[in-house]
Amino acid sequence: MRLRKLSFGWTVGTIAVILIASIGFVKAQAPDKIQLAISPQVLDTQVNKGDSISNEFRLTNGSDEAITIVATPKNFTPQGEDGAIDLTTDDTTYSLAKWITVQPQTIIIPAKSTQSFDVDINVPTNAEPGSRFGSVVFATTPPESDSAAAVVSQEIAPVILVTVAGDLVESAEIVDFYPTKSVWSNENEII
Numbered sequence: 155m156r157l158r159k160l161s162f163g164w165t166v167g168t169i170a171v172i173l174i175a176s177i178g179f180v181k182a183q184a185p186d187k188i189q190l191a192i193s194p195q196v197l198d199t200q201v202n203k204g205d206s207i208s209n210e211f212r213l214t215n216g217s218d219e220a221i222t223i224v225a226t227p228k229n230f231t232p233q234g235e236d237g238a239i240d241l242t243t244d245d246t247t248y249s250l251a252k253w254i255t256v257q258p259q260t261i262i263i264p265a266k267s268t269q270s271f272d273v274d275i276n277v278p279t280n281a282e283p284g285s286r287f288g289s290v291v292f293a294t295t296p297p298e299s300d301s302a303a304a305v306v307s308q309e310i311a312p313v314i315l316v317t318v319a320g321d322l323v324e325s326a327e328i329v330d331f332y333p334t335k336s337v338w339s340n341e342n343e344i345i
Contacts, residue, residue: 188294189216190310197273198315204279211271211312213292215263222262222295225271227254228311229288241291241311250288250316253277260295275316283320289313 191214201207215221228241229249243251255274263269273290289311296307 187217187219188221188308190214190292190294190308191216192292192310192312194312196313196315198313199275200317200319201275201277202319203277203281205275205277207275207277209273209275211273211290211292212268213263213271213310214268215265218265220262220264222260223269224260224293224295225256225258226291226293227251227256227288228291231287241289248285248287250275250286250314253286253316254288254290254314256290273314275314277316277318281318283318283322286316286318287314288316 193212193214197209197211199207199209213223226243227250228243229246229251230239230241231244231246231248232238233240245252253275255276257272261269271290271292291309291311293309294307
């Protein structure tokens with residue numbers, strides 16, 4: 155059975171599980187080098203049109219060396235029907251990134267220490283009711299190299315879910331249904 159939601163698309167729980175479990179952005183680590191952790195891992199909040207809310211994310215550098223971090227607000231969109239997502243700056247119906255500001259945007263975090271980042275969400279007065287999905291991607295800046303060797307950047311991103319209050323109609327329809335047995339029951343009665 156495939157279920158297609160017409161106006162909402164994805165549930166908040168589904169998206170949180172996808173980002174945390176499938177993508178692995180909650181904890182990113184390069185072998186013997188960079189160790190990052192983010193807290194909180196999920197921000198789920200309800201707002202009204204025109205609201206401005208402030209939150210704090212704490213990024214911990216568990217590494218033995220200082221790292222440079224660049225923080226970038228991004229949207230996330232579902233890709234296909236297998237739970238994959240895409241972190242992007244492209245605008246979609248459920249975009250959140252353009253409402254987010256983060257300070258500091260670039261900073262050096264010393265070894266074995268934690269840095270706080272202020273994340274503000276400014277909801278426009280003409281915002282459509284419903285859910286918005288986004289993140290702030292915290293990416294390391296690899297050291298510059300004169301050689302032709304490849305350099306790697308690590309990223310970690312908490313889930314940000316914002317629901318704008320207002321009249322919203324959610325609906326769904328069953329697109330396909332393929333039963334796996336020929337007899338079905340309802341509350342222990344065969345129908």
